[in-house]
Amino acid sequence: LELQIRLREALANGDFFLEYQPVVDLGTSQVTSVEALVRWDRDGEAVGPDAFLGAAEESGLIVPLGEWILREACEKVAVWRLSDWDIGLSVNLSVKQVLSPRFMETVAGVLAETGLSSDVLTLEVDEEVLLDDGGEAVQRLAELRELGVRLAIDDYGMGYASLAHLRRLSVDAIKIDPSFIADLGRDDTVTLLTHTIIQLGRDLGVQVVAEGIERPEQLEQLRAMGCDHGQGFLVARPMPASGVESLVGGEAGVN
Ligand code: G
Ligand code: G
Ligand code: MN
Numbered sequence: 001l002e003l004q005i006r007l008r009e010a011l012a013n014g015d016f017f018l019e020y021q022p023v024v025d026l027g028t029s030q031v032t033s034v035e036a037l038v039r040w041d042r043d044g045e046a047v048g049p050d051a052f053l054g055a056a057e058e059s060g061l062i063v064p065l066g067e068w069i070l071r072e073a074c075e076k077v078a079v080w081r082l083s084d085w086d087i088g089l090s091v092n093l094s095v096k097q098v099l100s101p102r103f104m105e106t107v108a109g110v111l112a113e114t115g116l117s118s119d120v121l122t123l124e125v126d127e128e129v130l131l132d133d134g135g136e137a138v139q140r141l142a143e144l145r146e147l148g149v150r151l152a153i154d155d156y157g158m159g160y161a162s163l164a165h166l167r168r169l170s171v172d173a174i175k176i177d178p179s180f181i182a183d184l185g186r187d188d189t190v191t192l193l194t195h196t197i198i199q200l201g202r203d204l205g206v207q208v209v210a211e212g213i214e215r216p217e218q219l220e221q222l223r224a225m226g227c228d229h230g231q232g233f234l235v236a237r238p239m240p241a242s243g244v245e246s247l248v249g250g251e252a253g254v255n
């Protein structure tokens with residue numbers, strides 16, 4: 001409960017901030033988008049989302065916090081795009097946000113205020129969001145996609161019946177869970193599954209992003225498998241906006 005009070009104060013005081021992790025085209029090594037990742041500046045210490053998102057969801061603070069994250073990230077990327085940089089933005093959503101009343105208006109409002117074109121924004125949801133019984137979250141997400149916003153399934157492959165999810169909701173991208181990438185080339189089953197997900201994405205016309213690339217041989221293998229996009233510490237760590245700006249022109253530490 002004390003954490004929930006502190007989080008509410010932190011939002012009021014402007015103590016949350018965003019880092020951005022670049023996503024690259026594995027073919028060209030160009031940075032094509034960034035994923036916004038929230039952090040809490042708790043008395044000078046940067047605290048990651050795993051330590052507070054659960055509490056923010058329980059208290060409902062995730063709704064105003066999520067709105068702040070969306071607006072902050074869209075404002076930043078809108079400025080970057082004004083300087084003629086064709087960069088996309090991904091923002092993570094929790095199921096509480098998706099199900100909150102007026103979420104659709106919030107997204108539409110932020111896009112209108114920032115002047116960002118809807119197809120620049122990708123909303124990432126975990127497979128868990130697609131498991132809700134009533135199908136309400138799926139319905140809301142489908143409506144958002146009608147706005148022209150892109151949808152991505154995050155941590156793909158970890159959920160029960162991952163393949164069935166692609167039938168319930170049309171998405172624009174799937175992000176292969178880092179646990180697959182970790183064992184790529186080391187575990188034959190995982191390697192085959194990864195290859196299959198990449199192939200499936202290509203056949204369905206869905207962009208595939210590999211997450212958690214840490215070793216050069218993973219990068220090579222993913223390229224050889226025809227994976228479109230990648231993200232991970234080898235490519236670039238999450239960084240402040242100023243760090244992304246210094247990558248302008250788009251070269252991350254790949255090649
Ligand atoms: O940045 P980090 O690797 O610590 O993130 C840990 C988890 O928190 C990841 O699952 C990530 O998707 C989630 N996360 C990071 N930023 C946000 C955010 O702005 N909103 C939501 N809902 N989840 C986030
Ligand atoms: O669940 P989601 O994919 O949104 O989580 C993103 C989180 O993954 C970020 O918090 C980021 O810090 C973390 N991350 C990004 N790249 C790597 C990586 O190469 N290795 C590991 N261990 N974590 C990563
Ligand atoms: Mn994500």
Ligand code: NA
Nearest residue numbers: 092126154155
């Ligand atoms: Na996530």
